[in-house]
Amino acid sequence: MEEGAAPDAPREAARPADWDPRGTEVQKDQIAAYDAMRAVCPAALGAQGNWAVFGHADVRRILADPARFSNVVSTHLSVPNGMDPPTHTAFRAIVDRYYTPERMEAFEPVPRAVARRLLAALPRRTDVEVMGASPSPSRPRSNVPSWGGPRPFTAPCANGCARTGPRH
Incomplete structure (x- = not known):
């Protein structure tokens, strides 16, 4: 480069x-x-x-x-990762309030329960590609409740993840 x-x-x-x-x-x-x-x-x-x-x-x-290497790479706003300072800083301060140790401790049972259900559904006594199979259904099942989304909304979110594929 x-x-x-x-x-x-x-x-x-x-x-x-x-x-x-x-x-x-x-x-x-x-x-x-x-x-x-x-x-x-x-x-x-x-x-x-x-x-x-x-x-x-x-x-x-x-x-x-950030003046030379911008995070603003899309016309679709991504909060806060698709922003540069000072906008990123302001939004990050808002987002960070939801990721305190106390809130994460209170939320922890949700992704743990999702993980247990997904693992329980896997076949036994055979090799399983967990990373290829689990990210799509687990993200919306654990993330939708974190922002207070209704349970029926997890299916459209899962379909969107499947359609766009896992993020690496």
Whole structure:
């Protein structure tokens, strides 16, 4: 990556992707894939148009320079992760009020109950791909109650997760 080039800059049509972080080989062993990329380049353009930055110092520099490396990458507002300071700071202060140790302790039984139900439904005495099977149904079942959403709303949320796929 050129000095001063923002990883979130629009992708030029002529630039081929450096790798596919969602590809089968990467997904088989993500640690090895990221280690291999880190050994050959500080940043890489993914097949989906996203940049991956592999060095800790580079990541810290990017996080400290929101003027050059923006989180605002969509016309769809994502609170607070799709915001830059000072807007991010204001929204983060609001969101953080819901993640105090006391609130998390009070909420803990909900995701634990969801996890128990999902695990109880898995087949016994056979190999099971848990990460591929569980993120979609578990997220809405545990997240919808956290914001006070009605129980019937968990099905549309689960369908949305299945449609868009797990986030990595």
